[in-house]
Amino acid sequence: MSLLRLEGVTRSVLLPDEGILEILRGVDLAVDVGDHVSIVGRSGSGKSTLLNLLGLLDTPTAGSIFFDDRLTSSFSANERDRSRGADIGFIFQQFNLLGGRTALENVMTPLLYATGRMFWRRRQVAMEMLDRVGLASRAQSIPEKLSGGEQQRVAIARALVRGPRLILADEPTGALDIETGVSVMGLLDDVAESSGAALITITHDANVAALARRHYRLDRGVLTPVDVGRVLALAAPEVTL
Incomplete structure (x- = not known):
């Protein structure tokens, strides 16, 4: 059973001149529990629109999206x-960390909306997640005092603290140097795998995309599967995504 499934999904908008701009065209995608999928595409390919649909922030113009086999x-x-x-x-x-708040306070933020035991244990749960990403010793540091890699680890801890079943990583290494980016992606993949969460990485960086187990390319609103060799070929300077 797929955790998330898109069938024939399209997204279009009406332009001021009453023309139609087709952003996504007939997208099909199935993501299983524990899966790691990468989607690579140029700016303007529809990545942000697709992310909003995957994250239940928007609805398609046509087609169907299922979460846990339920039509969204x-x-x-x-x-x-x-x-x-x-x-x-x-x-x-x-x-997107809260400035002036400690790493611990940032990670605790999603738990303010939790209920029951999770809410009352929010400080302990947040500390456990910071420890899991190797930042327990930096719990009382504010973002301004953290490196880029440390800030991204806090962001990962915050995203995972409620135990999500689906993780959407939007250009997660775009603000990091190559070495730190590889380290962060390794950490994200390890934490997602150990928790059984599905991970979808949306990026323009073919090297980051290649770290996934299944790979797709989004081009002019059309999503197609590609093999890892093709993904890495897209990283060549003359075909920058």
Whole structure:
């Protein structure tokens, strides 16, 4: 059973001149529990639009999206918000940490919306997650005092602290140097695998995309599977994505 499934998904918008801009065209994708999928594409290929659909932030113009084999168009607004908060973790290129708040406070933030035991144990749970990403000793440091790699590790801890079943990583290494980026992706893959979460990495960096187990290319709104050799070939300077 797929955790997330897209069937014939399209997304288009009406332009001021009443023309139609087709952003996504007939996207099919199935992601299983524990899967690691990469999607690589140029700027303007539709990556951000696809991310919003995968994260239940938007709805398709046509086609179907299923989460746990349930059609997401049948979700109420509250169900969408609840599923997004509990089941989906977002990791972004710019970290989006709260300035002036400690690493621990940043990781605790999603737990303020938890209920029951998770809410009352939020400090302990956040500390355990920081320890898991190797930053327990930096728990009281504010983002301004952390390196780029450390900030991204805090962002990963924050995204995983509620135990999401699906992790969406949007250009997760774009603000990092190559060595730190490889380290962060290795950590993200390890933590996702150990928790049984599915991981979707959306990136323009073919080297990062190649670290996944299954690979796709998004080009002019069309999503197609590619093998790892093709992904790495796309990293050549003359074909920058």
